[in-house]
Amino acid sequence: MKKAIGRFLAGRLQTKKYMNKKKIDSLENAEDMKKDLLILGIETSCDETAAAVVCGGRTVLSNVIYSQIDLHTLYGGVVPEIASRKHIEKIDQVIEQALKEADKKLEEIDAIAVTYGPGLVGALLVGVSAAKAISYAAKIPLVGVHHIEGHISANFIENPDLEPPFLCLVVSGGHSHLVFVKAYGEYEILGRTRDDAAGEAYDKVARAIGLGYPGGPKIDKIAKEGNPEAIHFPRAKVENSNFDFSFSGLKSSVLNYLNGMKMKEEPVHIPDVAASFQKAVVDVLVDHSMAALKEYHINKFAIAGGVASNSAIREAFVQACKKSEIEFYYPSPVYCTDNAAMIAVAGYYDFKKGMTSGLDLNAVANLKLGER
């Protein structure tokens, strides 16, 4: 183990390709690296400052999340500069807390996994810079992790039997992706949003009907009192693609409906609008996912991302998967939101494959999934 790390450090600033190869050699030689690796995860891509310790890629020993949501509510959305300023105040406190709760010392950590994209670049840089400095000073290998890869990996935490291949729908404030997880760390994006992410549409509609930020949970809650069939909003199809999403048309349609009612001076029943809007989102997500499962002959399906904790979306997938005899997986709400445990899990599988990052690791705001 020590030797492996020594060799790793000797080569850390060389080209990644070379480093990876070398790392694989040493990994294969080190029996004890194969089990119970301790990964410290760090996540600062948006408005949560988070750190976690995960053992063996599946067992979460600690999962500390400092949420800044109250700060941003004042502004009706995440303000990047404010998020970054909060991250720098909290980053080491959160890391310290994660180690303390896991009852582990920094010296016991085998690798540090950090989100380096996609996300807000200033926010990402706080986590990346801190992770690199700790990696350097404590001589612990560093693994740069893709944020979406993290969300997908959140499903491994509570489902010990889940292994690739499976299909995963990632829905959050910034992302709507339909991803074919072929093997650990191997992804093919089958569908993505052409405009707004699902969570973005939720936020915009919530603002329009006076519910405020964050839109997802608020619409989900009030929709329970409404009739999802009351208003028919369009289910957008994207030309030349069976699996891509488009939510901006739906959002406009809701806004038009609200304007129309205002012009006619008719009262708007907010719960009905919320329920009908939510139904339109859910229908599209379910349709696309089911079609992809069928076309690719996949019998396992998972959801991930902040919007994945939405109760209507979960319920719809439970039903749809039951009907098509698909095994359905979803993380608890705490692992749907941005968290560092999922980053540690993704980092674990990357690290086991011999993928590590150098001290010149940079934050990449628009990092593509499957790109390194």
Added chain:
Amino acid sequence: MKILALDSSGLVASVAIAEDDKLISEYTVQYKKTHSQTLLPMLDEVSKMIELEIESIDLIAIAKGPGSFTGLRIGAATAKGLAFATKKPIIGIPTIEGLAYQLYGATQIICPIMDARRGQVYTGLYQFQPEKNEEHEQFRFMLKEIKEQCTLQIEEIIEEINQANKSVMFTGDGIPVFESRIAELIRVPYSFAPLHRNRQSAAAVAALAFEYYKEGKITKSSEFHPEYLRLSQAERERKEKLSQNADR
């Protein structure tokens, strides 16, 4: 006493290691690459060169601001990471003071100016005062702060210098931006610091850190955060809106 100093507050990325009155190493780069890609690789390179055991560092010194918001945070996050892993404290040095300290012994008023955009500068006013040793002829120059670091319109700081009616030396990356404005408005003799003294330097941060340490100005790393001297745009706009509403 060994200090590791960092400055990534502006265009320069700078790393220095100093022990007592010796500068073991300083590595400064002013190039287009982002600090996030340069700062730690630079430290790594220097460490190898001087066979630095990171555990031998007693404290981490960092230019705490003002400066580029992102640059300050890259530096602060790096300092915090190093401090966390080594369990060492942090000393935050005001960036403007770090700039001024490089002109040790200057007889003029020293006016560092950093381009803060929107016609503004991060600035301050300093003067070195000779202090004579009681027993022998040795002098020591103490850096006296005439005006604490702040954000001002370039015209405002020039006006203050004119009021003081003493000759002045400017330093910092605000010079190329405001050179002609200074020439236009200033009414006292003035000069600009030469290239080896006109940008941030981690060695100056380290040197000041020894002084700060003597005065007990150290921070627990978890309590350290940058000093921006400017609100975020969103906070500024919100404040303006609130005060407008209050005026109504």
